[in-house]
Amino acid sequence: MCPGSHSLWALATYIIGETPFPEFSSVGMLDDVQVGYYDSKDKMSVYRGLNPTDKIYDDLAQEGDNVFGTMYDDMKERSFQLKHHFNLTGGVQVQQRMAGCEMLDNGEPAMIMYKETFNAIYTDQTVFSNTTHFTYDAGxxxxxxxxxxxxxxxxxxxxxxxxxxxxxxxxxxKIEKNVVMRKVPPRLRLIKKEVSGGFQVSCLAFGFYPRHINLTLLRDGQPVAEQDLTVGEVLPSGDGTYQLRKSLEVSTEELKKRHDYTCTASHLSLDNKLDVSWESGAERVHLSTLSALLVMVLILILFSIFSICVKRRRRTASQALSQLANVYAKVAEEINVSSDSAT
Known part of the structure; x- marks a missing residue:
């Protein structure tokens, strides 16, 4: 899907054979959000976040029942033909179809497509794009x-x-605009992890929406080739946002060259690129400096504790001497009083 565009897809499954699942079921997806469901058991479209009493619900339900019902009949007929074509007399056979369209952010249609498989074998595909190019692949x-x-x-x-x-x-x-049209900027981290023979430098973008993002790892300002990277998939984070990681193994010899590594990301939510950097050869210097600072802080803390203890001891000794002096004065006073009485 193109950045800034939106899509609507029906993901349908038709099953031949005994299973605990409906013979036919389909999920409606707006971009990456499930908005509808239909199966052959209830034969009724159900939509997310809509009140069944609303007129818009009735219109969508009627449209969905028509579309999904037609898809159900078509897949049923095709599965029957393919089953006999391969002389499949028993067991469970599964046919799956992906059908839908994509619209550009300016509201113009971009394409419509369907793709089908039978028992995980690609069957055929139709693509009509840019309102001019029509292709059919019989598989x-x-x-x-x-x-x-x-x-x-x-x-x-x-x-x-x-x-x-x-x-x-x-x-x-219009119904789901607060969900699918929101823009959440990515957070970016350049993670360094020591591994056998060197470091692993990972560029991690997380917490972004929509899911399309351009993530690049640069070495001295030049993009690192994709074949040199371990590239993960764009994955959901569990909070409605996405994450993507790209990693590079940096050998000990490469570390000595003190390359500058930069992780940069561009996203629909950003006006400018976001980037973080790391200089490979400076890692040990930074660690040594940090260690020296920690030692100095520790010495200052110990010196402060020692000074406090000495002050407390002096204060305690002074208080003790003062108390002894007071006692001595009282004793001397009592002796003098006793002498005067005897006289």
Whole structure:
């Protein structure tokens, strides 16, 4: 999906054979947010965050029942054909379909597509993009369309499927705009971890939304080749945001060259690129400086404790001498009083 664009997808599954799951089920996804569900058991569209008494719910439910019901019948017929084509008489057979459309941030349609698999084997795919390019790939299991069928399908996609999908996408965008149109900027960390033979430098971006992000690791201002990096997937963080990590192994010999490493990210939520840096050869110097500072702080703390103890001891000794002097004075006074009485 292009940055700034939005998409609406139906992820459908049709099952032949005995399982605890419905024969047909489909999930509706707006970008990365589930907005609807339909299955062959209830034959009713259910939508997230909508009150069933609202008119918009009735309109979406009617549209969803029509679309999902048609998809159910189509996948059922196709699964039956493929099952007999491969002479599959028993067991569980699974057909899956991904169908939907994408809209640019200016509201113009970008593409509509469907892709299908049967028992995890790619069957066929149709893509109609930029309102001009129509392609069909028959895959490995089905015969391709002839020219007349391709013209018919192209007309169907232009005049029926694409406008219908874009119209529904815009409706869901109005409902879910506070979720899918929010922009949360990434936080960036350059993590250094000592490993056998050197360091691992990891560029981590986290806490961002939407999920599309450009994350680059630079060495002395030049991008490190992707094939030299260990690149992870964009993963959900559990709080509605995403994270991505790219890592580079830096050998001991490379450390001696004191390269400057920079992690930089560009995202829809940022006006300018975000970056953090690290100079490889300076790591041990920084650690040594930090250790010296810690020793100095420790010495100052010990000296302060010693000074406090000495002061307390002096104060205690002074107080003791003062008390002895007071006692001595009282004793002397009592002796003098006794002498006067005797006289």
């Amino acid at each position: 490995k299991l089905l015969l391709g369309w002839d020219g007349m069928m391709q013209d018919y399908k192209r007309t169907l996609y232009i005049n029926v499927h694409l406008p219908r999908c874009i119209r529904t996408l815009k409706t869901f965008l």
